[in-house]
Amino acid sequence: MRRRFYPLLSLLMVFGLAGLSSAQSEGGHYPTAGAIPDIVEGYNHLWREVMIDITIIGILFALVTLYFLFAYRRKRPNQEGKPVKLSKAAMLGWAFIPIFVFMADDLYLGAKGWTLWNTYRTPPENAYEIQLESAMWSWKFKYAGGVETYNELRVPAGKPILVRMTSADTIHSLFIPDFKVKEDSMPGRVTYLWFYPKEVGEHLITCAEYCGMLHSNMSGKVIAMEQGAFDSWLASEQAALTEGGA
């Protein structure tokens, strides 16, 4: 092992150790009990962290490469390289130290990803449930009392929403970019996702799984309304339904 490599090596190791230790200290970052966890915030947080992580790795490797390219360019014709002869210890060191560092980083990111993943997959208990049946090429949302809407997902703001979905024909994927959620709906299985519209507003829904000709037209809207407005909308729809049925 040559002297030049030590700074790089120690940098890598510091980085990996820092990763390990901060994984421990931040183990319980995302609140789970009681309060409604915020997927979007958790997402943004982890995203930033991963971006920093991979940018550092990328820049590190790129800088070393650039330096080598510059420092070891051929300076005179027919110059030959001066290969390093690694001793057995150096060889194993150059295997196990990187393996350790890379794995440390992987495990660190994996642990954080795992936490957020659990948030994604555990809907809060008080979530408001809506059924979805997708079909080529529209979304049919079903509410309590038989109310149905097409391509408009009306939800009460300030409440976590749980969507249980299935599909009439092929696979579609309910994608609500603003809430950072997506899940496929398919025939023969029931899948779910949940999100948390904190405020009143409208958000785009698109279909993210290829489903044929009008795949790109299969869009809709999440309309988050005041709880009161939502309740009266639902009541009036139900009333209209019973009238129509009578």
Next chain:
Amino acid sequence: MSEDAVEHHEWESSPWPLVLSVGILFFAPFAFSMYFVYDSLFMSVVCLGIGVPLILISVIGWAKESIGPINMYTKEQGLGTPAMPLFILAEAFIFIGFLVAYWVLRLTADVWPPEGSPHIGYTTPIVMTIILVSSSITMHFAEHKLEHDDRKGFIGFLVVSIILGAIFLGLSASEWSHLLHGGFTTSTNIFGSVFYSITGFHASHVVVGLCMFLAALLMALSGSISKTYVKSISMYWHFVDIVWFFVVSQVYFW
């Protein structure tokens, strides 16, 4: 190709690989899509009419070229035996694919067998197993005979193996036709899909094996048979036999 070709450094060539692949193109994709996608039986038959002769010609041509020194640059004849296990590895994964699909579908099903499945008798599969195992054994003897340069004995055992294989196929076909007449088809339910595809794929391997046996028979009759070829096909045949154990135990007796 003679010694003096080596000295003159000739490029080696053979038209048969190209002809064979064109034949396969017409035989499988074209004939299939003409019939099933474009609903034209006529065009499908035309494609078969082009494909089958091309395949036959090229296989025969290829086999003729393989007699004698194959290639001046390689030890082709010697490497058939070690290459066959690699090929069998790949083949095994085809069956693993189908069996895994079957396990997944079966283990997640609410009821098994699904509604509409007939009871499939045990006698036929037992008889088929016995026949296939015996053919594997006779093939082993055939190989053994050839090892000791007993050409007559080899041909005898080979013919017995071929006959046993053919009986196996016949039984399989009669079972299929029996079930199909009973109204059990590929689309009856998921068991129908699994049953016909797995047994069908296995049967297609038996057909391939038999073709290779026939080729060996022709070569033996014409007096030039390569031992490595026989070793490889008998290895293949044992593999088909082993796969059958899985098919029988999973599809018939489970």
Next chain:
Amino acid sequence: MSGSKGGIGKFLREWIFTIDHKRVGILYLIGSLAAFAVAGLMAMLMRIELSSVGPTITDPNTYNVWLYFHGAAMILGFQIPALTGFFANWLIPLQIGAKDVAFPRLNALSLWLFWMGIVLALLTFVVPNPPDIMWTAYPPYSILSPGNTAFYSFTVLIMGFASIAGGVNLITTIIYMRAPGMRWGKLNMFVWCTMAAFILQLIFVPILGTAVTMISMDKYLGTTFFSPTSGGDVLLYQNLFWFYSHPAVYVILLPVLGIIFDIVATFARNRIFNYKVAVYGGVGGILLVSGEVWIHHLYASGMPNWIRIGMMMSTLLISVPVGLCVLSIIGTLYRGAIEFKTPMLYAVGFIFLFLIGGLTGIPLALAALDIFIHDTHFIVAHFHYVMAVAGTFSIIGGIYYYWPKFTGKMYNETLGKIGFVITFIGVNITFFAMFFVGLEGMPRRYFDYAQMPQLEDGQRLVTYGAFILAVGFLIILISWLHSLFAGKPAPDNPWGSKSLEWTTTTPPGPGNWPEVPDCEDFDPYGYGE
């Protein structure tokens, strides 16, 4: 290329009917570059379509057929055949000191089956009801689609069979036909990498075969594997498909790394840094882990939660063996004497592009983050960086590197360098911008994005980049044509490489060497003192 005097008959016999591994390899190369050009053309048309909101030049059905062709042809028709067809066939016997592959006729059969696959794929543009099911062909859509799913299945089956036969052939060749003295411990990195890739092919291609067979059987023969109303399961297909198609990306990556290793060693005039660890840890590690990660394509597909978590960890761990390979590549530069010829530029470009592409695989690997970016243009940007760009750079670099050997002509260094610079700029504009388009929420396989008109500027930038890229490729093509018709004759070993393939004549004749070389004292990376 050497003498084709003696009329058309001789030319036909020596080229079309050839069973020589070098010529078979070159015919592979021609087929795969044709696939690349046509699929690249489709990409340009798609980019034009996406450059503005609303239908720009076509309708959704046509776009979907283009995209289907682009994905399927680029992977099955261009990269896998270029790497495991051309490079493996042409190079492996030369690098291990064999006179040909183990089964030359079988080799030619693989080649022509691959060509039949190309023909079948090109028929997409002429038949009524062309397939529009994307290269992933998920049921139920691939069964419901009015398109010709059978063509897709058969393209995969034919090319798959060609790959398996090629794998059997070359693995046997590597094991049994090495020249005397060519021990395992001194094989070229390319040989190791490609052998690993072929092992993956042998194990995983058959599974893809069963998957596509099942969709065609469901569609045409009435089986119900993927039809939930009769006891089937739609997710079964996705699992079988990715069980192959994830390892397939390493089938691409491994030979790509192998080419880069060899180029870097030659132009840095240096040994492979930590060769043993690169082979056993890097290549071996990729081989071990690559089969246990396929669920990362199904994070949003409704698989059970626990399995997504498990596969998330193994996906992350892939970065360890890949990282070891990258370390060895970069380490090979250390204390070298680096000469920046065109192939080396591509290899250096590869390092940076692969870092971007590989590292963006990390957020994708994290299930929770992937939920948002899954099936957006972010994914498209990831795999274009790592496969379409880094992989293609390695292929093009490799072609430049071996160009003098297999054509017998030198290429023009200036043209080569200009081509590199333009493509390098082009790819970075195109695919870096695409990351951001994806992060804005642009789903993939969208013919139009009327819901998200704010993306138009980004999309347009991507399209501009793609045009720069196309110009770059055009210059590369011109440099090759220029060399074919006006290149200077090449010496036997223009780069002064120590590798065995450069010891034979240029271009190598039948049988490669008059005598099988004795490799007792030979070392493919024996540079320096």
